[in-house]
Amino acid sequence: MRVTVTAASALVVLCVLGTLVFTGVVWPNRWFVPRDSAVGVDVSAHQGTIDWEELTGSTVQGRGDAISFAVLKATEGSSHVDEQFAANWAGAQEQGLPVGAYHFMSFESPGESQAQNVIDTVPADPGTLVPTVDLEFYGDYFDDPPSAELVHGILDPLLEGLEEHYGAPPMLYLTREAYDLYVADLYPDNPIWFRSVTLPPRVSDGREWTIWQYSHRDRLDGYDGRERYIDLNVLRGGTEVLEELTLPE
Structure with missing residues (x-):
């Protein structure tokens, strides 16, 4: 009888914990985030209309401070x-x-035209952050990743076009799988933004990340989109490093 009660109690605890993790109330990665890092958000149309005054005044769970930077989805493809x-x-x-x-x-249009889409959309304002190229799988590519030859044939002219226009090497946002297949031991001048939402980043070639997306299930005040959650990221070294990632005068 005691064994049955203990097993039932453990099951209840696991269910409660699972619910708290699923809803973002508890997120294990928060325990591993460096305390000297600066926290920021990345958002898109999925978050709907954003009240930026309210959002920037929100307190980030597990840290007690507000967000220090934001990266916004601008473009996709060509x-x-x-x-x-x-x-x-x-x-x-x-x-x-x-x-x-x-x-x-x-993965379905030339890097040159994708670069032009960014250039036509994103201002090259001094003091804003360098543009980021988000390289990850989608659709059928999860099961059938494109070849390195195909990816580099798109990525290289995309990065070159953006660096020429904005005057600084773009950042690369990557999942671990995409990093290992396409970026490991390459692109040394491009800062790395690493997505790892279950455990701290483990970069296969030993390279240090600049930004780490540690959560995709947090909640802040100030947005009303169909997506309930918001991504949180930390910048290694804190706000002092932001200057190194901004566009030159």
């Missing part, structure tokens, strides 16, 4: 522009928040 980008760019800047933009790279 033609798509995020419908909330312009409003988010203006709103974040009005709050004095260091802001940058990211481009979701497509």
Whole structure:
């Protein structure tokens, strides 16, 4: 009887813990985030209309401080522009928040035209963060990743075009799988933004990350989109490092 009660109690505890993790109330990665890092958000149209004054005043769970930077989805492929980008760019800047933009790279269009989409959309304002290229799998590519030859044939001219226009090497946002397949031991001048939402990052070639996306299930005040959760990231070294990631005068 005692064994049955103990097993039932353990099951209840596991169910409660699982629910807390699923809803983002408890997130194990928070325990591993460096205390001297600066925390920031990345957002897209999925978060809907954002009240940037309210969002920047929110307290980040597990830290007790507010967000220090924001990266906004701007573009995807050769033609798509995020419908909330312009409003988010203006709103974040009005709050004095260091802001940058990211481009979701497509495996189905040339790097040159993708770079032009970014250039046509994202201002090259001095003091804003370097643009980011988001390199991750989507759709059928999860099961059938594209070859390194195909990816580099798109990524290389995309990075070259952005660096030429913005005057600084773009950042690369990567999952561990994409990093290992396409970036390990390459692109030494491009800062790395590493996604690892269950455990601290383990980078296969020993390279240090610049930004770590540690959570994709947090909640902050100030947005009303169909996506309930918001991504949280930390910048290694704190706000002092932000200057190293900003566009030159």
